[in-house]
Structures are given as structure tokens and as C-alpha cells.
Amino acid sequence: MTITQLEYAIAVDDHRHFGKAAEACNVTQPTLSMQLQKLEEDLGVVLFDRSKKPIIPTEIGKLVLAQARNVLREAHKIQTIIADARNQHDGEFRLGIIPTLAPYLLHRFIGSFRKAFPQVTLVVEELQTDAIVEKLNRDHLDAAILATPLDLPNITEVPLFYEPFMAYVSPSDPLWKEDFIVSSELNSTNLLLLSEGHCFRNSVLKICSDSDALVQNRLMVEIGNFETIVRLVDEGMGNTLIPYLMALEMKGDAQKNIKLIAEPRPVREISLIYSRNQLKNKMIQKLEEIVKSSVPKKLLQKSGTVIPPK
Structure with a gap:
């Protein structure tokens, strides 16, 4: 053998x-x-x-x-x-990340990671949570960044930051005039959601907990990205929730459609996760440091109510 x-x-x-x-x-x-x-x-x-x-x-x-x-x-x-002993890392580092984070977080830290490990090839895979966990368990990923808590055996979770949920409201909706949106108010509107399989969708359904009202009013959008949903909101098709890092990157009139959610403010816990048998501990520790330094400092402190992704 x-x-x-x-x-x-x-x-x-x-x-x-x-x-x-x-x-x-x-x-x-x-x-x-x-x-x-x-x-x-x-x-x-x-x-x-x-x-x-x-x-x-x-x-x-x-x-x-x-x-x-x-x-x-x-x-x-x-x-x-x-x-590790020689501080000479090479080969691949395989990182998973969920689709509702990738467009708004990756560009913040990839450059710093590559600078820290110039001989390492960073391989990034955008995957939903279940696929990430499966790949971690099969040693197809070294680490991943996603929403937690998951509380899975053999998986270590290291919280990185706490990202608020933001309401994105159509200008044609009466709620648009409000500075703060009470989450229950969204139950009576067409709430545009990501398709099943996205943990962000699960969290939104928990925030807007009147499921009967949602079933009657929601417009289901079977699509895996926020950009299309935002355009539908702009056209008056309904409202939605978006992650804070996405809201930071929106420009022009779109900024006027972003509303804070009233206290207790819902947030999602974003963590670095990896197998407890993971070998590349130095790179993982450095990645944790780099990601934390790449986001607004106020997100590092737990503030608000963490909404579980499952």
C-alpha cells in the first residue's frame, strides 16, 4: 500500500x-x-x-x-x-465563499492575501453553504467565509464581523419615506427573495417572521444574485433586504432607497470556517487578520441580533 x-x-x-x-x-x-x-x-x-x-x-x-x-x-x-518552519509557503490555498458575500468582500482582501503569500496560488470558489461544508469535509477546500452559526461537528468557526441587514425599498412604496423600517412592516409588501439554497434567503424569512403574510404577498424571484432583485425594486415590483457591504457600494439614486431596520437590528455573523483537521493554520490565521482589517471597524463588534442562516 x-x-x-x-x-x-x-x-x-x-x-x-x-x-x-x-x-x-x-x-x-x-x-x-x-x-x-x-x-x-x-x-x-x-x-x-x-x-x-x-x-x-x-x-x-x-x-x-x-x-x-x-x-x-x-x-x-x-x-x-x-x-511553516521556513516561512516559505507555496502550493494552493482553496477558499470557499458564499454568493451573497463574494462580490462585496473578495476585492477587499485578495490583494493583501496575495502580498502576504506571494508563492501561494489562491483558488476561490463561490458556493452555497451546503456545498462548502461538503467540500471542507472532503478536503476540497482549506477554508471558507460564510454566515454562521452552523454548529457542525469537525468544523471550527471563527467570527470575523457582524453585517447588518439593510432594507432596500421601492420609491413607489409608502415605506420609502421612513428613515427606519420595522421588519414586520415588510410582511405587507411584495418581498423579493433569493432562490432557495441561499442562506441569506433563510435569514430574511426569519426576520420577516409572519410567514402567512409573506406567502400571500411575496414575489418569488428564482435567481441567485441581488443585482436583478434590486432592479426589480427600482421598477416598483416590491422591496427586499440586502447585506450592508453591498449597500456601501451602491451609488447615486440607489442610495436613497437604502433604509435602516429598526432595533433590534438584525445582523448576520460572518465567519471563517475550516476543518478541525486543517493543516494550513498559519495561512488561516493570517487570512482572519486580513479580512478583519478590510471591513469597517464598527462591524467587528457584535451589535444587534444575530439571525441564524439555517
């Missing part, structure tokens, strides 16, 4: 296809298949049910593959220990 054979087995588990796994490992499919067969012979078990499409692990295979991931993680830790 070799490290390379374990890497091939994990690749097959990840891709559920021999050809794609071989491509990911930069080897030919016959080479990968032969090494996997040798591994199975050495272990005396069949790791994958090849009769299924796509290929799936056998029951014993699931147990072996879980341990194989632990073995590879510990093996890779040797390189990380050496890099």
Missing part, C-alpha cells in the same frame, strides 16, 4: 469515474486502474462496486476511504510543518 495508491482511490471516490479520476491525477486510466487493483489485492477487499453507474464505494470501501483521507491529511502535514 502506497500514498499514491491511496490518492488514486480518493480520486475515484471524488469523481465516481475512472477516466475523470485518472485525468485529475495526471495519469492514464490503465495506470490508475492497475494501481487501484493492487491496493485492493493488498488489502484483501473490494473498495468500489464497478457494476454501478456511477461507481460507488462498497460498505467496507467507505470505511477504508475515510481512513485513507486521514492518512493523506497526516502525510501532507509534513510538508506544511516544514513550510
Whole structure:
């Protein structure tokens, strides 16, 4: 049994296809298949049910593959220990971030991170929360930035800042004349929402807690970005809630449509999360420092009511 054979087995588990796994490992499919067969012979078990499409692990295979991931993680830790000792980091750092943060936060800190680690390739993936958690658990991401608390086993959450929810109100709505919007007032309007799967949508539904009124009045927009929703609000189709960092970047007349929500002001907790088995601790600690320094200082203090994303 070799490290390379374990890497091939994990690749097959990840891709559920021999050809794609071989491509990911930069080897030919016959080479990968032969090494996997040798591994199975050495272990005396069949790791994958090849009769299924796509290929799936056998029951014993699931147990072996879980341990194989632990073995590879510990093996890779040797390189990380050496890099930390020499302060010479290279390779990739894979960062996940949710879509309701990426357009408004990434540009604030990417430059500083690259300056701190010039030899490291930063790979950013914009994903919804469930996909991020799955990739963290499968070691496909080193860390992620998203809304918390999630309270998941084997995942460490480090709060970075607390971002207020802001109301974005159509000029044709009577609420537009108000300086502060009471969240319950939004129940009687067409509330434009992101599609299911976005944690921001879940939080909005918690803030506007009269679900019966929302069902009767809301206009459901099956789209994954705020920009289209904001345009619909501008056209008088309804109102919405947006994150504070987005509000900071809005220009011109759009600024007039942004309204504070009355106390107790709802906020979302934005955290850096990573697997408790994570190896790249120095880079993660530096990333925490950089992100915190990139946002307005007033967001660093917990102020308001944290709305859970789930």
C-alpha cells in the first residue's frame, strides 16, 4: 500500500469515474486502474462496486476511504510543518465563499492575501453553504467565509464581523419615506427573495417572521444574485433586504432607497470556517487578520441580533 495508491482511490471516490479520476491525477486510466487493483489485492477487499453507474464505494470501501483521507491529511502535514518552519509557503490555498458575500468582500482582501503569500496560488470558489461544508469535509477546500452559526461537528468557526441587514425599498412604496423600517412592516409588501439554497434567503424569512403574510404577498424571484432583485425594486415590483457591504457600494439614486431596520437590528455573523483537521493554520490565521482589517471597524463588534442562516 502506497500514498499514491491511496490518492488514486480518493480520486475515484471524488469523481465516481475512472477516466475523470485518472485525468485529475495526471495519469492514464490503465495506470490508475492497475494501481487501484493492487491496493485492493493488498488489502484483501473490494473498495468500489464497478457494476454501478456511477461507481460507488462498497460498505467496507467507505470505511477504508475515510481512513485513507486521514492518512493523506497526516502525510501532507509534513510538508506544511516544514513550510511553516521556513516561512516559505507555496502550493494552493482553496477558499470557499458564499454568493451573497463574494462580490462585496473578495476585492477587499485578495490583494493583501496575495502580498502576504506571494508563492501561494489562491483558488476561490463561490458556493452555497451546503456545498462548502461538503467540500471542507472532503478536503476540497482549506477554508471558507460564510454566515454562521452552523454548529457542525469537525468544523471550527471563527467570527470575523457582524453585517447588518439593510432594507432596500421601492420609491413607489409608502415605506420609502421612513428613515427606519420595522421588519414586520415588510410582511405587507411584495418581498423579493433569493432562490432557495441561499442562506441569506433563510435569514430574511426569519426576520420577516409572519410567514402567512409573506406567502400571500411575496414575489418569488428564482435567481441567485441581488443585482436583478434590486432592479426589480427600482421598477416598483416590491422591496427586499440586502447585506450592508453591498449597500456601501451602491451609488447615486440607489442610495436613497437604502433604509435602516429598526432595533433590534438584525445582523448576520460572518465567519471563517475550516476543518478541525486543517493543516494550513498559519495561512488561516493570517487570512482572519486580513479580512478583519478590510471591513469597517464598527462591524467587528457584535451589535444587534444575530439571525441564524439555517
